[in-house]
Amino acid sequence: MxxxxxxxxxxxxxxxxxxxxxxxxxxxxxxxxxxxxxxxxxxxxxxxxxxxxxxxxxxxxxxxxxxxxxxxxxxCPDRPLLPRDGSDGWTTLARFGTAMGLMDGIAVWNRELRRPEHERSPPVLALELTRASRTADALEGMVVNGAYDGPMNAARIGLGSVLGYCERRHRTWDWRPGRQALAAWYDSIAQAPSFQATLPPLG
Ligand SMILES: N[C@@H](CCC(=O)N[C@@H](CS)C(=O)NCC(=O)O)C(=O)O
The missing domain is CATH 3.40.30.10 (Glutaredoxin)
Structure with missing residues (x-):
């Protein structure tokens, strides 16, 4: 491969x-x-x-x-990333979807930010800030409830990847204040060797 x-x-x-x-x-x-x-x-x-x-x-x-x-x-059937048989009540898919929704919105936001300033659309910037903030608030509550704990799976990988992107590639959004549980969760998963080995460049 x-x-x-x-x-x-x-x-x-x-x-x-x-x-x-x-x-x-x-x-x-x-x-x-x-x-x-x-x-x-x-x-x-x-x-x-x-x-x-x-x-x-x-x-x-x-x-x-x-x-x-x-x-x-x-x-690797012994190490399920994405249970698709209802064995976890579909929660991994649901949690992965929330992380991906945040990622897709951040990607749109970042694309807009990389345009020359006079070409940026204020409504798009405002919409994506609102979307990201709302989703991150929901994620804070989910993390408090342990939704992203447990063995490594697609939901954990997706959330760790999008927050890592925010940390290193989309630094205009200060997502940590008021979201202590999410920040602590990210700081912990960021130490995993798989995340350390794939750290995105600052940019
Ligand atoms: N929905 C796609 C999104 C992939 C994506 O947008 N990748 C970006 C890099 S983060 C890319 O390749 N962009 C190149 C382009 O937009 O031409 C997925 O889940 O793989």
Whole structure:
């Protein structure tokens, strides 16, 4: 297998963390690629041009982080990342969805922030701040109730990846004040070797 990734991508980071957690990391070749670049080495494999992209040994190319995590899950039935049989009452999927919703909103927000200031849309910036704050408040309550505790799974990996992105790549949003439980939860998961090994560059 071969994983195409960029070091700053929180979506690709989820797959990189999962590979380490599942003990598959050494079996997967990695290629760092450029994004939004017509010369990118990714484009022959994925015309959409997004990471993560996973090329399987039979030539199948998987895109979309959730689909890649779902595939990896089939390789390690003893260490479920994404229970899909109702064995956990679907809570892992629900919690993963909340983390992904936060991530998708932050991605839109960050894209807007990277435009020249006079081209930024104030309503988009305001909407994404409101969405992120509301979701982070909900996550604070969920973390207090232990929703993101337990063995490493997709929900924990997703939330750790999006908060890591906020820490290192989207530093305009001060998400910690008033959310002590979420901050403590992040500080703890950030110490896991899989997260340490995949730390995004500051930017
Ligand atoms: N829904 C996709 C999102 C992936 C995504 O947006 N990746 C970004 C990097 S964080 C990307 O490749 N962007 C390149 C582009 O927008 O052209 C997933 O879950 O994998």
């Amino acid at each position: 071969k994983l195409f990734y960029s070091p700053g991508s929180p979506y690709a980071r989820m797959v990189r963390v999962a590979l380490i957690e599942l003990g598959l990391d050494r079996d997967v070749e990695k290629q760092e690629v450029t994004l939004r670049d017509p010369q990118s080495a990714l484009l022959p494999y994925n015309k959409v041009g997004r990471v993560p992209t996973l090329r399987l040994d039979d030539g199948t190319v998987l895109t979309e982080s959730l689909l890649i995590l779902s595939y990896l899950d089939t390789l």
